Amino acid sequence: MRFYGFFRSSSSYRCRIAFNLKGIRPEFVPINLRRNEHRDAAFLAKNPQGLLPALEVDGAVLTQSLAIIEWLDETQPGLRLLPEDATKRAQVRAFAQIIACEIHPLQNLRVLNFVKENYDQDRNGADDWARHWIAEGLTACEAIAARHVRNGTFTFGDQPGLADICLIPQMFSADRFGLDTALYPRLREIRAACEALPAFADAHPARQPDVQ
Amino acid sequence: MRFYGFFRSSSSYRCRIAFNLKGIRPEFVPINLRRNEHRDAAFLAKNPQGLLPALEVDGAVLTQSLAIIEWLDETQPGLRLLPEDATKRAQVRAFAQIIACEIHPLQNLRVLNFVKENYDQDRNGADDWARHWIAEGLTACEAIAARHVRNGTFTFGDQPGLADICLIPQMFSADRFGLDTALYPRLREIRAACEALPAFADAHPARQPDVQ
Structure with a gap:
C-alpha cells in the first residue's frame, strides 16, 4: 500500500x-x-x-x-471507523460531509488563489473568506456534536471514528486562518480527547517527514 | 418515510x-x-x-x-446503487465526491450570493465563478468516465448508480449556468442514457410538484 x-x-x-x-x-x-x-x-x-x-x-x-x-x-x-447500525452510520457520514462538502472545498488553496486573483483580495481578504465558511460549517458541527454529548467522549460515542477524523484537521485549518474556536466548546472538548491519542497526535502536519 | x-x-x-x-x-x-x-x-x-x-x-x-x-x-x-466490490465501490464514491465535494459546494446559492455581495459581482460575474468550477470538475469527471467507457452504458457499468445520480443533476446545473458541455462527450452520452430512463426523467426539476 x-x-x-x-x-x-x-x-x-x-x-x-x-x-x-x-x-x-x-x-x-x-x-x-x-x-x-x-x-x-x-x-x-x-x-x-x-x-x-x-x-x-x-x-x-x-x-x-x-x-x-x-x-x-x-x-x-x-x-471500526463507522458504526454498524445503518442509521448511525448515516449520521456519522452526514457530519463528515458537512466538513468535506461544505467547509473544506471553500477554503482550499485553489479557491483562495482564485479569490485573490479575480476579486482583488489580499491575503487578509482571502483569509476572511476562509473564516466565513469555516465558522458557518463549524457552527452546524457544534450544534450536532452538542446534541450527542451524552453519548461519549468523541463526536459519536466512546470510540473515535470518521466524524472525528474529519473534524480534527478542520479545526487545525480554523487555527491556521485565525478563527477563534471559543464559540465551539463541544468541538474543543472532542479535539482535546482526540489529540490525547497517538493516532491523532502522530498524524498532525507538524510531525510529518515532509513538513516545511 | x-x-x-x-x-x-x-x-x-x-x-x-x-x-x-x-x-x-x-x-x-x-x-x-x-x-x-x-x-x-x-x-x-x-x-x-x-x-x-x-x-x-x-x-x-x-x-x-x-x-x-x-x-x-x-x-x-x-x-444496487453502489457496486459489491470494495475497490469498485471506492472508485464510484470518489467520482461522486468530485461532484459533491469539489464542484457543487462552489456553485450553490449561498456562495454565489456571497461573491455578488462581497466582491461587487453582478449576475454574470457570479455565473462566471460557477462556470469556472463546474468546468474544472467536469473535466476530471470526463477523463475518468472516458477511461471506463468500455465497461458499459453508464459511468461505471451497465446499471446506473451513485456516480450517475450525482452526474446528471450537475450537468443540469452546467446548462443552467450556460456552460457549453460539448467538451465532455462521454458525459453527454451517459446523460442521454440516463435521461432515457423514467427514474432519471421523472426526477427532473421541471417535473416536480413544487416547480416554479
Whole structure:
C-alpha cells in the first residue's frame, strides 16, 4: 500500500489519522503541492486527475479521502471507523460531509488563489473568506456534536471514528486562518480527547517527514 | 418515510433519482429555499441545521444527500446503487465526491450570493465563478468516465448508480449556468442514457410538484 500525500493537506491528514487508528503503515510518497508536484508527469501517471490524497493498492489508485477511508474500513481489520447500525452510520457520514462538502472545498488553496486573483483580495481578504465558511460549517458541527454529548467522549460515542477524523484537521485549518474556536466548546472538548491519542497526535502536519 | 426537498436543489434531485431507482415513493414535503422556508421554525424543529435535503424515517432525520443515498442502498431492496466490490465501490464514491465535494459546494446559492455581495459581482460575474468550477470538475469527471467507457452504458457499468445520480443533476446545473458541455462527450452520452430512463426523467426539476 502506497500513500501519496502532503503534510499540510487536510484530506491527507484525515487519511493519516485513519491509517493510525487502523494500525496500518503504508509507504509514504510526499507530493509537494507548493512546488506543483501533483502536476508532475510521475504523479499524473499514477493519478491522471493530479489530486491528493491517493492510495495505490494492488495496482488500483484510490482517490478522495472519504472514499479511501470507507475502503480502509471495509477491507482492513482493527477499530471500526463507522458504526454498524445503518442509521448511525448515516449520521456519522452526514457530519463528515458537512466538513468535506461544505467547509473544506471553500477554503482550499485553489479557491483562495482564485479569490485573490479575480476579486482583488489580499491575503487578509482571502483569509476572511476562509473564516466565513469555516465558522458557518463549524457552527452546524457544534450544534450536532452538542446534541450527542451524552453519548461519549468523541463526536459519536466512546470510540473515535470518521466524524472525528474529519473534524480534527478542520479545526487545525480554523487555527491556521485565525478563527477563534471559543464559540465551539463541544468541538474543543472532542479535539482535546482526540489529540490525547497517538493516532491523532502522530498524524498532525507538524510531525510529518515532509513538513516545511 | 418523509422527504424534505426543493425542485431545483441539486442534492434533492440526486435523492429523487435514488428513490426512483429503488422504486420508493416517500411522502414529499416541499421546502421553498427562495422563500427561506428552510429557516422556518416548522422545518428547524425537524432539522436544526436548516439543510436540504432531509429524510425523516422512524423518528430519525437523515441529512446530506450522499449519506441519505448510501443509507437507502444499505437498507432498501431493489437495484444496487453502489457496486459489491470494495475497490469498485471506492472508485464510484470518489467520482461522486468530485461532484459533491469539489464542484457543487462552489456553485450553490449561498456562495454565489456571497461573491455578488462581497466582491461587487453582478449576475454574470457570479455565473462566471460557477462556470469556472463546474468546468474544472467536469473535466476530471470526463477523463475518468472516458477511461471506463468500455465497461458499459453508464459511468461505471451497465446499471446506473451513485456516480450517475450525482452526474446528471450537475450537468443540469452546467446548462443552467450556460456552460457549453460539448467538451465532455462521454458525459453527454451517459446523460442521454440516463435521461432515457423514467427514474432519471421523472426526477427532473421541471417535473416536480413544487416547480416554479
